[in-house]
Amino acid sequence: MSAIQFHRTANGFTGYDKEMNQSVRYATASETGLDGPDQVLATDVDTTCESNGKVRIKLDKNEYNSCIPVSIPGAFTKTVNLYPDHIALVSSLGDDGKRTMYTYREYEQTVKTVAKAFLELGLERHYAVCLLGFNSPEWFIADLAAIYAGGLAAGIYTTNSPEACQYCAEHSKANIIVVEDKKQLGKILQIKKDLPDLKAIIQYSGIPTEKDVLSWNDLLEIGKRASDSKLLSVLKTIGANECCTLVYTSGTVGKPKAVMLSHDNLLHGARSLFTTMELKTKTETVVSYLPLSHIAAQVCDIIASVLAASTVYFADKNALRGSLVETLLVAQPTVLLAVPRVWEKIYEKMQEKAHSNGAIKTWIARWAKSQGLYYHMNKMNGVDYKNWSYIFAKWLIFDKIKAALGLQRCRLFITAAAPLNINIKKYFLSLDIPIIEAYGMSECGGAHTIGDYKEYRLYGVGIPLSGVYTKLDNIDEHGEGEVCMGGRHVFMGYLNAPEKTAEATDKNGWLHSGDLGKIDSNGILSITGRIKELIITSGGENVAPLNIEHAILSELPALSNTMLIGDKRKYLTVLVTLKSNVNSETGEPLDTLNPDVLKWAKSIGSNAETVTDVISSRDPFIYEEIDKAIKRANAHAISNAQKVQKFEILPHDFSIPTGELGPTLKLRRNIVTNMYADLIEKMYQ
Template sequence: MGTMSSKKLTPKDKDHRPEIKARGHRYWTSKRDGEVQLRQEDAFASQPPVTVHDMVMNTAIRYANYIALGSKHRNGWHLLTYIEYYEECRRAAKAFLKLGLQRFHSVGIMGLNSEEWVIASIGAIMAGGFSVGILSTNSPKTCQGIAESSEMDIIVVDNDRQLQKIIQIQGYLKHLKAIVQYKEEIRTQLHNLYSWRGFLDLADGVSEDTLDQVIDSQKPNQCCALVYSMSLTGTPKAMMLSHDNITWTTEITAQSLSYKSPPEKQEVLVSYLPLSYLAAQLFDMWLSISVAGALYFAQPDALRGSLIDTLREVKPTIFYGVPWVWDRLLDTLKSSQLASTPLRRRVDKWAMWLGLRANRRRMLEQAHPPLCFSVAKKLTFNLARRFLGLHRCRHYFNLGAGLPGATLEYFLSLNMPIRELYGLAESTGIHTLSSQEDFRLLSCGKSLPGTRTRTQKENEEGTGDIHIWGRNVFMGYLNDEEKTQEKIDVYGWMRTEDLGFLDNDEFLYVLGNEKDIITLSSGEKINPNPIEERVKRCIPIVHYVVLVGQDAPYLCALLTLKCQVNMDTGEPRNALTSEAVAFCRQLKSQSTRLSDIVYDRDPVVMDFISQGIDAANAQVTSDSAKIVKWTILETDFSMVGGELGPTTKLRRANVAKIYQPEIESFYEEDEY
């Protein structure tokens, strides 16, 4: 690698940083070159703001020779140290400038997680542009909307399949100057298409001083990244994140979780969830840089089965997953337990009983574990963690929708407390967090230091609209002043549109979203989420529950059962999961497939589900909240089927459209 100038090796004098002033509006802006007032009133929030470049450079200076990135090639792992990582980001920044990246224009990145992905993202920011992650599953039309609204000068793709999407739309993109392809050999010849190596070679045509001038012009309260909402119709909204949104949120999160830094200890992470998803980007890219962690990229087929192999090889110290990843790990563990000897199963059952009891007491009383806990650890807990490749892990997180209580309890019984967090793209991916000290099952934890959370318009049960405040709150929606004003008030509070409550100890519990509320024909409003969770607890073989009944006289429910997933396509199979099969055996049912239950009307299982619905109905406070009719769908939900979003969040509008005949059949005999 080339040597760095003395200018680059010295952190910038803070007096040299341009003064931060808000132009036009206090806490928000919708202009791409706008600046915002930072929320620094709190002691925790008063840390001096820094740009993304300064955060990356400071880590490169302090931890120059520690491993930053690891990518697996056929002949082993290709490793980059922090000083090499920083140099590659500078080369990418200079190459973007050479290609004509304009200030406050964007670079789109669409492809699987890789060192090129993160280097392109940081390079785009260093060059004065916006980093924009684009989901690999987006259609050409969606890509076009994103490229046009963000004024995209350059698009970086990983392979020919993604390249073809851009070729289809490039005639409509007036700002597009170049395309860079970083994986596979280039099969299509275009005058403005570059390989990754050819792209980086362009850096030689731009001086270090030219780049430094661009870096020096950047302010922490200016935009550096855009995150696009997963809109079902029309162009997705563009959320503007400032340098400070990223650097401050990263720093305060690392502090809250007591992450270690070298030489005391180096955190190790595995990157496998799409980096276009902001929470994954925050944990993978930004948090690892903040604490000089080592980030290893999983194989392209990670979510089709190779993830556990990578975990066993890399041995991460931090691991996070979305609900369906935790479901898959749970099923893998349960399959292993079912295949073990009767003695082994008895030992595991005892150890897990002890683990759940001890961890529950620790949560509430901070009590020390019993003496035999270390025996359970050696006999069961350590073996389960090693089996998953998580034996060095100190932190487990769930991103996206909340996990069912049964899943949380299962992992807690194995001494693997999965911590929930709450965040939106508009809060830089995180706002509340469960830590080792502050942990409650089903809670999203407490607000990050220096941020605030409140609820308004509480109902009789204490559930209200969640509002948040802090330096993690985004700048605004690009080019949409009206929606930004609706979102952020004059005091800087942001309306999340989520519903929940804070308990006496300030733990946040999220219970749904305003858009989920069902209004019956009587005018009564029902929040479906708590009822759906209750049904899942009463019927363990049920995977998803969707309440319906908008403008109808009563509630009905669509149920799916836990089914295996085709690793290659992501489609649900007819075969039930091993957990569901084991449960059927407990009921003395021989069903192993969904069709055995749906088409053959397995009387044992159907009767159990009916009793479960009755049990759930018995716990509601109003007759209107009871489920009158229900049906089991012929397939489980999936991202491929359209019922789930990229983080497995339920897409209720899609479900209502896809299963409209089933919903209509609930009410067709009624006149209302």
């Protein structure tokens, strides 16, 4: 079967069977001017693995792809000229209980000051500034300053060990490392002697006491004393088609790869989001709290916010441990991007609250949710009719819930980075909070598809963003194929890794995601599995674990995570975890069962209160219910080889601190397999 390509146009969604490069031309220097930073530098290649490399920018007849390339400094300056006094950044609460605000004029001026300081400290062209810390105005400013100064901005995950930090800093040839506090500084001081290119370390929170470590104020003073001439000279050499940002993959298998993204990659992806989500200039408010070392937060919080002249509020570093709502109440965001774990935590807190309600409140809440779900399900079926019951439920319940969460102004609720459980999506939908899914990867500058908030669907990850292309490759008899992406948002290459780059992109410029997907008649993409995670049983059956894992989770809400086992085995088995409480300080899973699970356990006759109770006694009530859930999921299997035969409960839930999840909350299957090798073997004895 031939590959089918889909993309969005100004007149709607179309599909056709052509290679995207048949009507391509390349942007030239004469179109953009000869002086940087908004120039296109001469080159004849489409990929590069060198930090000083340039790539061609493909333009086509699609209105979104025909726009002339610009640089990030160029785009930023345009916004500043239009909205100089609009509030750009609002910090988290300081020690004095106040928030620091930056207008767009102050924002860019500080970026230029820090860029001048970086140059004074010895930042070389195409060398990196590594950033290690929680979200803050200083993180944004240092990131953009590195780009203005002709360097590469490179975020490092705050959860990284000193050795992992060393790899990123050494690999990117970091001249400068910017850290948040004493804790992160300690990691860099341990490895400082092994970083030959390092020239300066800056700590942006608190006053450093270590020798040769600069404070944020020290950095600003250096920049204020420096002349503008060096920065202006560097800006003239910058091109929109050269690398400005490195995004390190989470490295679940082998060393992390450094994804090279150009000015045009990032801006094209951000423009596509801007257009598709119909963002309004000088109107949007967002909250920054997801890790900025991840592409999603960088594009949404930094780049798209600059294009839209949004106001960005910063949460405190305990946001993912429960304090996010406090910032939401202050910021009143119009767009909320969250990973599934955040939506799950909000859901769990709401469930706890619901359990404390009396009988009357419980009945009213159930009635309201039934009206909300009824309205939205009808809307999905083409019946957009707001009956009085829905309107009353919205006034009585839904608006109050949104107000309590700080979401009464929010019109876009987005989940990304991993699949969100369908039952949780239905729960929020019943509360008039339709969560749409976004799908993409670092290599395509963030998002590639996103759900349509006007024509909501519970299933799938949406349709392509404006001006990007999707095709399925090697489609099988079930209509599944590898998801491939095309467009100006596709990365330049992996730094210093030509073989890996060649594996990821083909000769026509398509980025091969490694994900399996299906596209329905409406053009909606669904991710059905991952090629590298395909299980091949000893009988030769190919099994995509994702669908089976989700099917089991959907059958039993008491389960938190599942991981399918069966590669080169005679039959499939599964490891499961029960929902448990979490240490609010460290994020580690506790032994005590989640309140919802406790209530469920008692309802089926179990007296277990901890995961240890369940496993040590092989609690017959809980084990039997899990077995029943697996059998219900098996009933939908397409063959006997796709049915799960056995399971085991793990001693704790998956998390970043315990190692099963990577920094972007993706399951590290090889780690789990090694951790529980004995338990897995037990299921095959």
